[in-house]
Amino acid sequence: MSDFMRKVLASKRETRKRLVELPFAQKLVLLEKLRDRSLLIASSPLRQQHRHS
Amino acid sequence: MKATLQVINQMQADGVIGQYAIGGAVGATFYLEPSATLDIDIFVSLQARPGSLLLSLQPLYDYLVTGRKYAQQGEYIVVEGWPVQFLPPGDALGEEAIAQAIATDIEGVPARVMTAEHLVALALQLGRGKDFSRLLQFIEAGVLDATRLDQILTRFHLLAKWEDFGDKFLRKS
Numbered sequence: 001m002s003d004f005m006r007k008v009l010a011s012k013r014e015t016r017k018r019l020v021e022l023p024f025a026q027k028l029v030l031l032e033k034l035r036d037r038s039l040l041i042a043s044s045p046l047r048q049q050h051r052h053s
Numbered sequence: 054m055k056a057t058l059q060v061i062n063q064m065q066a067d068g069v070i071g072q073y074a075i076g077g078a079v080g081a082t083f084y085l086e087p088s089a090t091l092d093i094d095i096f097v098s099l100q101a102r103p104g105s106l107l108l109s110l111q112p113l114y115d116y117l118v119t120g121r122k123y124a125q126q127g128e129y130i131v132v133e134g135w136p137v138q139f140l141p142p143g144d145a146l147g148e149e150a151i152a153q154a155i156a157t158d159i160e161g162v163p164a165r166v167m168t169a170e171h172l173v174a175l176a177l178q179l180g181r182g183k184d185f186s187r188l189l190q191f192i193e194a195g196v197l198d199a200t201r202l203d204q205i206l207t208r209f210h211l212l213a214k215w216e217d218f219g220d221k222f223l224r225k226s
Contacts, residue, residue, distance in 0.1 A: 016194075024166075025159045025160045030087040031082055034087060037089070038091060
């Protein structure tokens with residue numbers, strides 16, 4: 001594994017650790033944002049087109 | 054989601070449901086980093102109607118759909134914008150998961166969340182791809198109490214499944 005990839009993975013681990021340590025209420029706010037994004041992506045015309053083709 | 058939980062707390066105060074516990078992805082978020090989910094799984098203890106031995110979700114639907122006009126979408130009821138699936142415990146593991154849930158607080162709104170070990174045991178029992186993925190997240194996050202998990206897995210005859218999971222996903226060849 002390259003040094004670059006090692007740094008990327010370490011950074012991801014750090015971000016995940018930071019997210020895990022957030023208070024539950026803050027995590028739920030993020031969860032709501034993730035849900036809104038998921039719904040937005042699901043309603044995209046491109047995705048609809050793909051589903052019906 | 055706070056508003057959704059307020060309604061669920063009110064249902065409990067009004068005697069429509071007994072104890073409840075948040076499970077699934079939202080419950081897991083208590084211990085892990087948030088991951089996208091479209092619904093909330095609420096495990097609920099139900100009380101049998103007077104004169105009946107059968108447990109029914111009907112009073113819950115009467116309260117939310119007929120009484121409070123929340124929309125029903127398949128097996129979900131959309132409560133304050135969130136599709137909620139109410140799940141009566143299917144077995145003793147589900148009952149214990151509700152009984153031993155952790156009381157917490159979301160900016161002043163009380164809520165009960167399953168313990169990490171019960172979430173893991175239930176995920177193992179279900180055994181879908183996304184359940185295994187969640188199991189790995191729990192292990193990587195280091196939030197499990199090994200002794201407590203071992204006791205639960207033993208009590209509910211899930212050790213063989215745990216071994217299989219370990220063989221498939223944790224052992225290096």
